[in-house]
Amino acid sequence: MSFPKSRLPREKVLETMREAACADADWRAGRTFSLVYFAGDEVLETVKEAYATFLSTNGLSPFAFPSLQRFESEVCQATAEMLNAPPEAVGTMTSGGTESILMAVKSARDKARAERGVTEPELLLPESAHPAFYKAAHYLGLTCVRIPLAEDFRADVEAAESLVSERTVLMVGSAPGYPHGVIDPIEALSEIARRHGIPFHVDACLGGFLLPWVERLGYEVPVFDFRAPGVTSMSADCHKYGYAARGASTITYRDASLRRYQYYAYTEWPGGLYGSPSMLGSRPGGAIAAAWAVMHLLGEEGYLALAKTTMETTRRLIDGIRATNGLTVLGDPEMSVFAFTTTDGANAFALGEALQQRGWGVDVQHLPPALHLMVTPAHAEVVEPFLADLQGALESVRRGEVSGDSGMAAMYGMAGAMPDRGPLGEMIVEMLGQLLPPRAA
Numbered sequence: 001m002s003f004p005k006s007r008l009p010r011e012k013v014l015e016t017m018r019e020a021a022c023a024d025a026d027w028r029a030g031r032t033f034s035l036v037y038f039a040g041d042e043v044l045e046t047v048k049e050a051y052a053t054f055l056s057t058n059g060l061s062p063f064a065f066p067s068l069q070r071f072e073s074e075v076c077q078a079t080a081e082m083l084n085a086p087p088e089a090v091g092t093m094t095s096g097g098t099e100s101i102l103m104a105v106k107s108a109r110d111k112a113r114a115e116r117g118v119t120e121p122e123l124l125l126p127e128s129a130h131p132a133f134y135k136a137a138h139y140l141g142l143t144c145v146r147i148p149l150a151e152d153f154r155a156d157v158e159a160a161e162s163l164v165s166e167r168t169v170l171m172v173g174s175a176p177g178y179p180h181g182v183i184d185p186i187e188a189l190s191e192i193a194r195r196h197g198i199p200f201h202v203d204a205c206l207g208g209f210l211l212p213w214v215e216r217l218g219y220e221v222p223v224f225d226f227r228a229p230g231v232t233s234m235s236a237d238c239h240k241y242g243y244a245a246r247g248a249s250t251i252t253y254r255d256a257s258l259r260r261y262q263y264y265a266y267t268e269w270p271g272g273l274y275g276s277p278s279m280l281g282s283r284p285g286g287a288i289a290a291a292w293a294v295m296h297l298l299g300e301e302g303y304l305a306l307a308k309t310t311m312e313t314t315r316r317l318i319d320g321i322r323a324t325n326g327l328t329v330l331g332d333p334e335m336s337v338f339a340f341t342t343t344d345g346a347n348a349f350a351l352g353e354a355l356q357q358r359g360w361g362v363d364v365q366h367l368p369p370a371l372h373l374m375v376t377p378a379h380a381e382v383v384e385p386f387l388a389d390l391q392g393a394l395e396s397v398r399r400g401e402v403s404g405d406s407g408m409a410a411m412y413g414m415a416g417a418m419p420d421r422g423p424l425g426e427m428i429v430e431m432l433g434q435l436l437p438p439r440a441a
C-alpha cells in the first residue's frame with residue numbers, strides 16, 4: 001500500500017481491522033492448540049484495561065513512572081517466591097521468553113569472560129531446548145553444544161557430564177521443554193553445573209507459571225526450580241500460563257551478582273547518561289502493568305483453579321488419544337503440553353492437515369514426526385468434539401483422502417527427505433522475506 005493520504009474515520013479504521021481478523025486463529029473457542037493462552041473473559045478484560053491504562057507509559061525510565069517500577073519489582077519478587085528462590089533472589093521483566101533467554105545467556109557469557117577469561121564460550125543445552133537459545137548463541141557469539149535426549153525425551157545426564165568443557169559458560173534444562181512437554185532432570189543436570197562452577201539456567205518459560213500450582217494440586221512434579229542448589233537463573237513467561245498480555249516475561253537470578261552482568265550503561269552520549277536492564281530501550285509499560293494486574297486478580301487461588309482445569313483437560317485428551325487405535329503419546333508429559341503420533345504408519349503430517357480441514361489448529365513437529373497440543377482452560381469444553389474429529393481425521397488419512405503434500409505437511413515431508421539441513425534454513429529465511437514484500441512486488 002501507499003502511505004494513507006487522508007484521514008479515515010476512527011470507526012472505519014477499526015471496522016477494517018476487525019474484518020481483517022476474520023481469518024485469524026479461533027483461540028476463544030478452543031480450536032487452536034498453540035500461541036494463545038486464554039483464561040476467560042474476566043481475565044482478558046482486566047488485562048485489557050490494565051494495559052490500556054498504562055498504554056502510554058514507558059518502562060525505560062523508572063524515575064518518570066514509579067508505578068511501573070513498583071509493578072515490575074513486585075512481579076519479580078512474587079515470581080521469585082513462586083519459583084522457591086532464596087530471599088536475596090532478584091529479577092527483571094522482559095518482553096518475552098526469548099528476551100529472558102537472551103539475557104540469561106548474556107549474563108553467563110559476560111560472567112565467564114570477566115571471572116574466568118573465557119573468550120570462546122560454549123552453551124551446553126538439550127537437543128529439545130527452545131530455538132531462543134540458538135538465537136541467543138547466534139546473536140551473542142557462543143557455540144552450542146547439544147546434549148542428546150534419552151529414550152524418554154529428557155536430556156541424557158551422562159552425556160551432559162561428558163560434554164562439559166573449559167569453555168562451557170552456561171548449562172540449560174527445560175521445565176518443561178516445548179516439543180514433548182517433559183521436564184529435563186534439573187536436579188542432576190544442575191548438580192553437574194554446580195560441581196564445575198558453571199551457572200545453570202532453567203527454561204521455565206512454559207512451565208514457570210503452571211508447574212508450581214500443578215505440584216500443589218498433588219500431581220507428581222520433579223524438582224525443577226531454585227530448590228535445586230545448582231540452579232542460578234530461571235525464565236518464566238507471564239504471557240503464557242501467567243495469562244498476562246503478550247510482551248511480558250521474567251528472568252530470576254539466585255542473587256544480584258549474576259544479574260549484574262545483564263545490565264548495560266553508556267556514559268558518553270550527549271543525550272545523557274543511559275542505563276538499560278535488558279534488550280529493549282523503550283519498554284511497553286502496558287505489558288508490565290497487565291502482568292501485575294492479572295497476578296492480583298487471580299492470586300494463588302485463581303491460578304490453582306485454572307491449573308486444575310488445565311490438568312484435568314489435558315488428562316482427558318491424553319487418555320482419549322492413548323485409547324485411540326493407531327495413536328500414541330510421546331514420552332510421559334508432566335504438564336499440559338504434549339506430542340502424539342501415529343503407530344500404524346499413517347502420515348502424522350497428513351493427520352495434522354485433516355484436523356486443519358476440520359477446523360482445528362494443531363502444530364506439526366518433526367524428529368520424530370508428531371502433532372503437538374498446548375492445553376489451556378479454553379479447551380475444557382472441546383475435548384469430546386476434538387477426539388471425535390481426531391478419530392475421523394485418522395480414518396480419512398487411512399483411506400488416503402488426505403495426502404499430506406500441501407502446506408506445512410509438505411514442508412515437513414520435504415525436510416525429512418533432506419539429509420543436509422542448510423538449504424532448508426535458507427528456504428525458511430526466504431519465506432520470511434516473502435511475507436513482507438517490497439512495494440514494487
Ligand SMILES: *Cc1c(COP(=O)(O)O)cnc(C)c1O
Pocket residue numbers: 096097098099130132174176177178203204205206237249
Ligand atoms: C515460548 C517458549 C520460549 C520462548 O518464549 P517467547 O515468549 O515465545 O519468546 C522459550 N522456551 C520455552 C520452553 C517456550 O515454551
